Amino acid sequence: MKAIVIGSGLGGLLSAAKLSGSGYEVEVFERLPITGGRFTNIDIKGYQLSTGALHMIPHGPKGPLAQLLREVNADVTIEREDGMAFMRIFEDIGNNIYEDVPFAKFGKVFSLWNRIKLAFLMFTTRKNPPKDRSFAEWLSRHLDAPLAYQMADAFCGWALSLKAEDVPAEEVFEIFENLYRYGGPGVPIGGCKAVTDALADVVRNNGGTIHTEKEVTEIITEDGKATGVIIDGKQHPADLVISNIGHHYTNDLCKGVETDPEYQKYLDRVKAIKPSAGAKICLAASEPLIGHGGVLFTPSARRVNGINEVTNIDPKLAPQGKHLVMAHQTTKWDRIPYLDDEIDLGIKDLEEIFAGKDYEIILTQSHYNGWPVNRSSSGSDIGNTTPIAGLYVVGDGAKGKGGIEVEGIALGVKNTMNLILE
Ligand code: FAD
Known part of the structure; x- marks a missing residue:
C-alpha cells in the first residue's frame, strides 16, 4: 500500500513516520526547500528562532505529542520545569510594581466571595462542562472581576492565539482537563527543529522518501476516492492521500467533486473554519x-x-x-x-x-491566512476525514478536541491512524 503526504509540517511528518513504520510505502511532498513547516528553527545571529512555534510543547514530556513521538521511536528529549507558569499582575505599571502569581494559584487575586464561587465552579464544571457559549460569556455569567477576563484573554491568547470571546467554553474546559491529566509545557532540547528532524529521520529509516521543493497542484480523485496527486504536471498514484495543509487548501486541490451533495455539505463546514x-x-x-x-x-x-x-x-x-x-x-x-x-x-x-x-x-x-498560528482556530476543527475516500487531513487544521496546538495535532494524527490502520 502506498501513502502520499502533502506537506512536511509536524502533522505530515508524524503521519508519515507512523505509516512508514506500519508497512506503508510513504512519499512526502513539500513545496518549500526545508522540512518542518511552522515547527522548525531559523538561525539568526546564533539565536534559534522559529518559523512559527515558541519552542514549547503544551503538555511537555507526558502529553499526546510526546507519547506519539515515543510510539514512532523519534529521538526527542522534552524537558519541563514543573510549576513554572506565572501571571504577572501589575499594581503600578509606571513604577514597575507587580506580583508574579503562580498559575495554579491564580484565584488568590480575587475577593474571598469570588474565590469561593470559583472553587465551586471548577468542581461542578469538571462534571458538567458548559455548552453553546464562549469562554468569555461563561465567565461573565459567573464572576464579577475584570481581572478574570484579562487572565482568560492572556491564557487563550498565549495557548490558542484567540480572545476568550472567540473560544467555545467547552473547548477551554477540555483543555483544562488535559492540563490536569498531562501537566504543563515543556521544551524540546534543540527546539522545534529537533522534533521535526527526528521525525524526518524516522521516515527515511523506515524506507520512506521526503521530497522538498515539490508542490502538489492537484489531488486526483476517481469515483469519490483519492487515487494520487499531481506535481509538475506528473501523476503520482497512491492508495491514500494525507494532507497536512488544512481542509480549506486541501479542497482547493480537489477538482470536479463539488457537484456531489455530500461534498457541498462538507464545503459549508470548511467555509466556517477561520x-x-x-x-x-x-x-x-x-x-x-x-x-x-x-x-x-x-x-x-x-x-x-x-x-x-x-x-x-x-x-x-x-x-x-x-x-x-x-x-x-x-x-x-x-x-x-x-x-x-x-x-x-x-x-x-x-x-x-x-x-x-x-x-x-x-x-x-x-x-495569518496561509501561514497562521492555527489553520483552524481551536473549537472550529471539523475532524480528519473528508467526503473523498482515502483522503485525510492532519495538522493544526484538523486538531483533536481539547488539544492545544501541537498536542491537538498529535490527537488528530492518532485519530487518523486509528481510522486507517485498525
Ligand atoms: P504546517 O507547519 O502548516 O506545515 C504544512 C506544510 O505543507 C508546510 O511546510 C507547507 O510549506 C507545505 N505545503 C503547503 N501547501 C503545499 C502543497 N500544495 N504541496 C506541498 N507542500 C505544501 N504550537 C505549540 O504547540 N507550541 C507553541 O509554542 C506554538 N507557538 C506558536 C507561535 C506562533 C507565532 C505560531 C505561528 C504557531 C505556534 N504554534 C505553537 C503552532 C504550531 O507552530 C503549529 O500548530 C504547527 O507547527 C503546525 O503544523 P502542521 O502539521 O499543521 O503543518
Whole structure:
C-alpha cells in the first residue's frame, strides 16, 4: 500500500513516520526547500528562532505529542520545569510594581466571595462542562472581576492565539482537563527543529522518501476516492492521500467533486473554519528576563499575552551566556490589516514589562491566512476525514478536541491512524 503526504509540517511528518513504520510505502511532498513547516528553527545571529512555534510543547514530556513521538521511536528529549507558569499582575505599571502569581494559584487575586464561587465552579464544571457559549460569556455569567477576563484573554491568547470571546467554553474546559491529566509545557532540547528532524529521520529509516521543493497542484480523485496527486504536471498514484495543509487548501486541490451533495455539505463546514492569527516578538538578552523555563502570562499588557525564555531549559538555543525570550500576542481578525500597529503596541508592552533590562529585539513575525498560528482556530476543527475516500487531513487544521496546538495535532494524527490502520 502506498501513502502520499502533502506537506512536511509536524502533522505530515508524524503521519508519515507512523505509516512508514506500519508497512506503508510513504512519499512526502513539500513545496518549500526545508522540512518542518511552522515547527522548525531559523538561525539568526546564533539565536534559534522559529518559523512559527515558541519552542514549547503544551503538555511537555507526558502529553499526546510526546507519547506519539515515543510510539514512532523519534529521538526527542522534552524537558519541563514543573510549576513554572506565572501571571504577572501589575499594581503600578509606571513604577514597575507587580506580583508574579503562580498559575495554579491564580484565584488568590480575587475577593474571598469570588474565590469561593470559583472553587465551586471548577468542581461542578469538571462534571458538567458548559455548552453553546464562549469562554468569555461563561465567565461573565459567573464572576464579577475584570481581572478574570484579562487572565482568560492572556491564557487563550498565549495557548490558542484567540480572545476568550472567540473560544467555545467547552473547548477551554477540555483543555483544562488535559492540563490536569498531562501537566504543563515543556521544551524540546534543540527546539522545534529537533522534533521535526527526528521525525524526518524516522521516515527515511523506515524506507520512506521526503521530497522538498515539490508542490502538489492537484489531488486526483476517481469515483469519490483519492487515487494520487499531481506535481509538475506528473501523476503520482497512491492508495491514500494525507494532507497536512488544512481542509480549506486541501479542497482547493480537489477538482470536479463539488457537484456531489455530500461534498457541498462538507464545503459549508470548511467555509466556517477561520485560522487564528498572531504575532511574535523575539528578544536577545544578556541576562535572564524571566528566569525560568515556563510561561509568564501578562494579563495587564495591552497586547502581549505571554512570554517564555526557553534558554533556561536549553541554553544552546542562544549564543553562550545569552538568552532567547519570545513574546506572543493574538491578533483579532479585524486587526490583521493593522499588524504593524499591533506589533508596536506589543513592543511598548515589553518596554514596560522589562523596564531597565538589557535586551534587543532581533525579529518580529506576524502569522495569518496561509501561514497562521492555527489553520483552524481551536473549537472550529471539523475532524480528519473528508467526503473523498482515502483522503485525510492532519495538522493544526484538523486538531483533536481539547488539544492545544501541537498536542491537538498529535490527537488528530492518532485519530487518523486509528481510522486507517485498525
Ligand atoms: P504546517 O507547519 O502548516 O506545515 C504544512 C506544510 O505543507 C508546510 O511546510 C507547507 O510549506 C507545505 N505545503 C503547503 N501547501 C503545499 C502543497 N500544495 N504541496 C506541498 N507542500 C505544501 N504550537 C505549540 O504547540 N507550541 C507553541 O509554542 C506554538 N507557538 C506558536 C507561535 C506562533 C507565532 C505560531 C505561528 C504557531 C505556534 N504554534 C505553537 C503552532 C504550531 O507552530 C503549529 O500548530 C504547527 O507547527 C503546525 O503544523 P502542521 O502539521 O499543521 O503543518
